Amino acid sequence: MVTEPVTLADIETAREAIRGRVLRTPMVRSNALSELAGVPVLLKLEHHQTTGSFKLRGASNAVARLDQAQKRRGVVAASTGNHGRALAYAASLEGMRATICLSRLVPSNKVEEIRRLGAEIRIVGKSQDDAQEEVERLVEQEGLIMIPPFDHAAIIAGQGTLGLEIVEDVPDVTSVLVPLSGGGLIAGVAAAVKGRAPNARIVGISMDRGAAMYASLAAGRPVLVEESESLADSLGGGIGLDNRFTFAMARALVDEVILLDEEQIAAGIVHAYREEREIVEGAAAVGIAAILAGKARLDGPTVIVLSGRNIDMNQHLKLICSESASSWPE
């Protein structure tokens, strides 16, 4: 029996801490996907969360745990967009200052949303790692409190509250399909789901362009991967060579990782819109995409986490208007 750095009890405590600050999002059945997969498939509509992604759960929990002196100093983070947006919102509710460092790969719609929430923006470099260097400088030189996007116990516990809701709504769940990047979401969800339903399988899904956790699990230690642009931009970034929590938790709790290409992710976005009437970003479409591609082995009630909706609307329009999803990319 492994002792996890974030336990079911931590996640239950987080739920109390963030109550009233985040939405309890709906769970709905997908008839189209249930028919295709031959098992009940349910969608956790977390893209309806305030700020448009599950990241508000972790950010709200991390902010709630700061003491008064820390709150006066303000928070700082590097982010591919959704964590920055969530942290900016959570900080603004507390009347705190937030500084968000972004790489140039982050889409402009996401940058604008963060600015609108009152955060200071710094755009530096071409990767998550470049943005992270700026964060470390601000911590050292200006005394800001760093709230990282995934490798942080309070963040993982906050994301885990989503897992509690899954088991409450679908007690007989056998598989949970979870978008996977740095692993904060899957670590928290896996700890919560397996804490309540030990036999449920946790399946991580990443894009095949720069799947840092997949490569790290294969290597048996955190490794660097090259980043490139993807429809699933929220899945970009490494897991950190000095990863403290999410790598160990993913190794202990994740049963399988599936990789998808850009065409498959595009098909997931299109299906979400045409069949489910939901607007999701690429990162959130991977669970649907895995089923459409026939890559997920399912043997009972399955929950797909739709993790966010912050897609550039021009890009979304182009995708859903294309004759068939397979004509993407041109």
Ligand SMILES: *Cc1c(COP(=O)(O)O)cnc(C)c1O
């Ligand atoms: C951050 C994010 C993910 C991946 O979460 P990790 O904790 O980094 O694995 C998935 N989908 C969306 C929409 C995100 O914003």
